[in-house]
Amino acid sequence: MFLRCLAHREVSILADTHHKVVVDAALEKHESTKGSLLPILHEIQDALGYIPSDAIDVIGKRINRSRAEVHGVVSFYHHFRTHKPGRHIIQVCRSEACQALGANDVIDKLKRTLGIEFHESTSDGQITLEPIYCLGHCACAPALMVNGEPRAKMKSERVDSLINELRATNYDD
Numbered sequence: 490m491f492l493r494c495l496a497h498r499e500v501s502i503l504a505d506t507h508h509k510v511v512v513d514a515a516l517e518k519h520e521s522t523k524g525s526l527l528p529i530l531h532e533i534q535d536a537l538g539y540i541p542s543d544a545i546d547v548i549g550k551r552i553n554r555s556r557a558e559v560h561g562v563v564s565f566y567h568h569f570r571t572h573k574p575g576r577h578i579i580q581v582c583r584s585e586a587c588q589a590l591g592a593n594d595v596i597d598k599l600k601r602t603l604g605i606e607f608h609e610s611t612s613d614g615q616i617t618l619e620p621i622y623c624l625g626h627c628a629c630a631p632a633l634m635v636n637g638e639p640r641a642k643m644k645s646e647r648v649d650s651l652i653n654e655l656r657a658t659n660y661d662d
Contacts, residue, residue, distance in 0.1 A: 511536040512544045516551045525552055526562055530569055539570045567620060575610040575617035577655040580634040584623040591644065592631035598645040602652055616655060 515532035519525040529548055533540055540563050549559045563569045581587075581596050599618055603611055610617040626632035629641030635651070643651075 508537060508541055508544070512541075512547055516548065520552050526554065526559065530563060534569055538574050539572055542571055567622065570608070570619070572608075572610075575615050577616045577636055577658070578619060578634075579616060579651075579655075580619045580621040580624075582622070582624045582626070582630070582632045582634075583620045584627065584630075586627035587631040590630040594645040595631050595633070595643050595648065598648040599652075602648055616652070 512533055515529045515536075518532065519528045522528065526548070529552070530540060533544060545559045545563065546556055548554070549556045563571060579599065581599065582592060600606060603616055603618060605611055605616075605618055607618055607620050621634060624632045624634055624639060626639055626641055629639075631643050633640040633643050633651075635655070640651075
């Protein structure tokens with residue numbers, strides 16, 4: 490019974506053809522490379538925006554690692570996410586330099602205004618808030634990364650205009 494449930498869960502989530510193609514392609518490309526787990530995870534997240542839960546089982550089986558090992562790597566690195574992100578991703582630098590120059594005020598304002606915590610998305614699926622640990626923009630702290638583009642010298646007073654800007658931006662899916 491247990492095995493039947495596991496097999497059903499794996500098939501049901503990976504039944505999405507696009508997800509299966511992405512996971513299979515990443516495995517095919519990297520599985521025979523020594524130290525293949527990180528390149529596989531990066532490739533999947535780059536293509537899908539996250540690592541689907543059942544992909545962890547498939548990856549582990551193909552590269553002869555346990556689910557616990559693969560999940561441990563995914564959960565250890567802040568870069569990886571196991572949920573679909575919002576349309577816009579705001580990453581706030583949590584390094585000491587950014588904190589010393591006001592990042593905590595920016596974080597508090599973002600969380601209050603969006604009504605979410607780190608690693609969560611707004612209920613409308615528009616914005617995901619994530620911590621990041623050093624963007625290398627210490628001279629321009631506090632720094633954010635918004636949809637992959639750095640924003641420097643962020644102030645809590647500018648949070649509302651940033652959110653309004655993102656909500657007004659339309660991307661084709």
